[in-house]
Amino acid sequence: MGRYVxxxxxxxxxxxxxxxxxxxxxxxxxxxDIIASMxxxxxxxxxxxxxxxxxxxxxxxxxxxxxxxxxxxRLDLGQSLSQKxxxxxxxxxxxxxxxxxxxxxxFVALLIAIPLGIAAATxxxxxxxxxxxxxSMIGVSMPNFWFGLLLIIAFSLHHKWFPSYGADLxxxxxxxxxxxxxxxxxxxxxxxxxxxxxxxxxxxxxRTARAKGVSEKMVIRKHALKNALIPILTVLGSTLGNAxxxxxxxxAIFAWPGVGRLTVMAVNSRDxxxxxxxxxxxxxxxxxxxxxxxxxxxxxxxxxxxxxxx
Amino acid sequence: xxxxxxxxxxxxxxYKKRSMLSEVWRNYKKSPSAMVGLVIxxxxxxxxxxxxxMYVFNEDIVYNDLKNRLLSPSAEHWFGTDQYGRDVFVRIIxxxxxxxxxxxxxxxxxxxxxxxxxxxxxxxxxxVENIILRFCEIFIGIPTILxxxxxxxxxxxxxxxxxxxxxxVYTPLFARTTRAAVLPVRDAEYIEAAKIAGCSDLEIMFKxxxxxxxxxxxxxxxxxxxxxxxxxxxxxxLGLGVPIPTPEWGAMLSEGRELIRDYSYLTLFPGLAxxxxxxxxxxxxxxxxxxxxxxxxx
Amino acid sequence: MDKDLILDLKNLVVxxxxxxxxxxxxxxxxxxxxxxxxxxxVGETGAGKTTTALSLLRLVPKPPGVVECSKMELDGxxxxxxxxxxxxxxxxxxxxxxxxxxxxALNPVFSVGEQIAEAILLHENVxxxxxxxxxxxxxxxxxxxxxxxxxxxxxxxxxxxxxVVIAIALACHPQLLIADEPTTxxxxxxxxxxxxxxxxxxxxxxxxxxxxxxxLGIVAEICDEVAxxxxxKIIERGTLQDVFNRTKHPYTEGLFNxxxxxxxxxxxxxxxxxxxxxxxNLPEGCAFEPRCPYAGEDCKRPQAKRDISETHSVLxxxxxxxxxxxxxxxxx
Numbered sequence: 001m002g003r004y005v006x007x008x009x010x011x012x013x014x015x016x017x018x019x020x021x022x023x024x025x026x027x028x029x030x031x032x033d034i035i036a037s038m039x040x041x042x043x044x045x046x047x048x049x050x051x052x053x054x055x056x057x058x059x060x061x062x063x064x065x066x067x068x069x070x071x072x073x074r075l076d077l078g079q080s081l082s083q084k085x086x087x088x089x090x091x092x093x094x095x096x097x098x099x100x101x102x103x104x105x106x107f108v109a110l111l112i113a114i115p116l117g118i119a120a121a122t123x124x125x126x127x128x129x130x131x132x133x134x135x136s137m138i139g140v141s142m143p144n145f146w147f148g149l150l151l152i153i154a155f156s157l158h159h160k161w162f163p164s165y166g167a168d169l170x171x172x173x174x175x176x177x178x179x180x181x182x183x184x185x186x187x188x189x190x191x192x193x194x195x196x197x198x199x200x201x202x203x204x205x206x207r208t209a210r211a212k213g214v215s216e217k218m219v220i221r222k223h224a225l226k227n228a229l230i231p232i233l234t235v236l237g238s239t240l241g242n243a244x245x246x247x248x249x250x251x252a253i254f255a256w257p258g259v260g261r262l263t264v265m266a267v268n269s270r271d272x273x274x275x276x277x278x279x280x281x282x283x284x285x286x287x288x289x290x291x292x293x294x295x296x297x298x299x300x301x302x303x304x305x306x307x308x309x310x
Numbered sequence: 311x312x313x314x315x316x317x318x319x320x321x322x323x324x325y326k327k328r329s330m331l332s333e334v335w336r337n338y339k340k341s342p343s344a345m346v347g348l349v350i351x352x353x354x355x356x357x358x359x360x361x362x363x364m365y366v367f368n369e370d371i372v373y374n375d376l377k378n379r380l381l382s383p384s385a386e387h388w389f390g391t392d393q394y395g396r397d398v399f400v401r402i403i404x405x406x407x408x409x410x411x412x413x414x415x416x417x418x419x420x421x422x423x424x425x426x427x428x429x430x431x432x433x434x435x436x437x438v439e440n441i442i443l444r445f446c447e448i449f450i451g452i453p454t455i456l457x458x459x460x461x462x463x464x465x466x467x468x469x470x471x472x473x474x475x476x477x478x479v480y481t482p483l484f485a486r487t488t489r490a491a492v493l494p495v496r497d498a499e500y501i502e503a504a505k506i507a508g509c510s511d512l513e514i515m516f517k518x519x520x521x522x523x524x525x526x527x528x529x530x531x532x533x534x535x536x537x538x539x540x541x542x543x544x545x546x547x548l549g550l551g552v553p554i555p556t557p558e559w560g561a562m563l564s565e566g567r568e569l570i571r572d573y574s575y576l577t578l579f580p581g582l583a584x585x586x587x588x589x590x591x592x593x594x595x596x597x598x599x600x601x602x603x604x605x606x607x608x
Numbered sequence: 609m610d611k612d613l614i615l616d617l618k619n620l621v622v623x624x625x626x627x628x629x630x631x632x633x634x635x636x637x638x639x640x641x642x643x644x645x646x647x648x649x650v651g652e653t654g655a656g657k658t659t660t661a662l663s664l665l666r667l668v669p670k671p672p673g674v675v676e677c678s679k680m681e682l683d684g685x686x687x688x689x690x691x692x693x694x695x696x697x698x699x700x701x702x703x704x705x706x707x708x709x710x711x712x713a714l715n716p717v718f719s720v721g722e723q724i725a726e727a728i729l730l731h732e733n734v735x736x737x738x739x740x741x742x743x744x745x746x747x748x749x750x751x752x753x754x755x756x757x758x759x760x761x762x763x764x765x766x767x768x769x770x771x772v773v774i775a776i777a778l779a780c781h782p783q784l785l786i787a788d789e790p791t792t793x794x795x796x797x798x799x800x801x802x803x804x805x806x807x808x809x810x811x812x813x814x815x816x817x818x819x820x821x822x823x824l825g826i827v828a829e830i831c832d833e834v835a836x837x838x839x840x841k842i843i844e845r846g847t848l849q850d851v852f853n854r855t856k857h858p859y860t861e862g863l864f865n866x867x868x869x870x871x872x873x874x875x876x877x878x879x880x881x882x883x884x885x886x887x888x889n890l891p892e893g894c895a896f897e898p899r900c901p902y903a904g905e906d907c908k909r910p911q912a913k914r915d916i917s918e919t920h921s922v923l924x925x926x927x928x929x930x931x932x933x934x935x936x937x938x939x940x
Contacts, residue, residue: 026463137343143560150578248459267460
């Protein structure tokens, strides 16, 4: 198991290097010269050139990229040009907010999806099944920024229950953003829960459990759910990935001080180091999540655990 | 004893094709939600085309009419008017073409590129497959919207760039789906037979492998239009997609957002439009999946 | 005549109401089993044996299944009108079942020890640790070493899994055990082991047994009585002697004629021709009539049960015909 994890971690390195390459070059293609715009209006071309050198932004894009990569390999994400601070500091300062949002949304999503999916599966082909499938489809199809705005209209403008922006009120601030992002994820999760429950519900071992005298409630919650959880977990990894992506728009709506908004700001202000750093970190986060999910399987499914142990 | 028969091959071929399609259509029709999706999509296309003849961009879509600004929905202005006095209903109808075309064109780009990559990966296997899969992994490892943001800022705003950006972002997904669909076909005996018969690789890939692994790609393409529209409107909402005055739905939402406190209908209707469109494509994709592979239906 | 009945079943009817029509799976069977006895329920696939067994546990899936019955008493307790709670207490405790396919009967995500212990924990007032200890005891009883208790089902062979399934069924020493083709999915050598194990355990715990099988050899080996089922009805019922040596029903005769005879290997097998009737569309009269070599006009009428002796009964109106007998030699 340990060897497997190390192998997976090592495999992330080339992936992340490629990500940095792609993003760095894309940022270079973007029109506008950040150094020139940072310099005082009366600066001579020589002075601008000097500034460029000081900030490590001189030379061709290849030179700059290799300098950047060298730093990256020493785990140095470089300096933000627009904020004049180390990228890592800025990123990690705001990361907890995005984590709160992402995990909060997954919590909301599970809270909706698991009961709804189970109910749909245990009441297969009834009105309940139809309603939950339609709801989940609407959830998947709804633009989350729009749903967020509707929530703001309803719960912070009409009823003043929750704030409409910022993260200053702790949990109370988190409610609307987490619901916004969570509903988006709940749709897919509900469908997966339902289909994997339907698969499990047909299995003979549930009949064995019933014949033992296990109550119907426990047959579903203990015997069926633990088996159904395996495919749900697979999707949960990509769901968390989607949540990181969805955080970008959600943070924009709620002025949530997380890394999603930071990335958009960095891209818009043509700050290559900051933008690159953020996207690389996002990508790292996503890859680590997928790895964690893979490990989590092993704990649910003994068959996979045995496979890793070999 | 032996009876000589002649067959009109062309006639037979036509019959076979029709029967396969009609089989899918018969299955598709069974699902009411899929039919709802299809009807809405057709309606949307009709409306979009009609709107281009009914309205003129400079006169009906982008203009100032300050006397009539911010009117609530009424019989005259079904969805009300915005801060410049422009009719929201007309703008939404006219703007359907942006969302639809971005969704469809970007899927065509993604599907075209992804299918080629996936075919090559699945058919040749080995190191080629490995390289393509790794390549896909890199892009799947970046959240779609961030990749979109980076691409849009690199190439600048605009409809064409938006299509290209979303197309590129979704390419790896199609490559993976195609490869997965090709894998079981690759080792089928009829592929072996085609090789022995002397077909070239290209011929085998497009004439034998692809048609037999098309179902999941079709489904993904339909659903891809839906998520393409969503991503496009998200980018516009972030101010990176189609620039404002264009009545793109995401951009309209972003404009209306400034007045959310007092004029919430300005955000309500563009969002509803996005949701209805995305929903109908998703319903279609769902129905197609069941229709193309009845075994999977539960 | 007061018999100590462990099961008293009267007029059980089970049908499945599906989109394609109503499937008449069980059509009015009576079944009485004396305490400690073992009865073999014999018949082809689709005769309604498993459905009968599942309705005793009240586990026929509903919908589409509908179970009707005038009397269903287990050890004097009315199973038919039990509350859900009482049913759960009865299942696994008073009556339990061994399922046909050991490959799918065990939950893949729990260790075999846990799965046995669960039954004990549910029905007996013991701690979790105690239930596990007793589960390990059960495992050893069925011949699986104690140290394998924490292994998962996928680590066991088919025969071993069936032993686990048997251990689960016997964990709380039920009064009545239903074994649904417990050896069909196993190799012949393993079959013998499992049968031997079941016989020993039954003697040890004085469990009554319903053995569902299509293998008459197994019946002869394990059971005291036999009930032959065809198209949802018991068409012949009697002691082992009655049914094997004083066969009365043409279908039972057909079953015996389909078995290869090891002493006379040149003898031709006489298969029963035709197929079991479509259970959505059963004839009004005898369901075996279309395949029966003795069929007459009278067979098209509804049949009534006929007692041959104290223990032996048959569902065949041909015995109304004077001097009727089937060709099978009586070998008492």
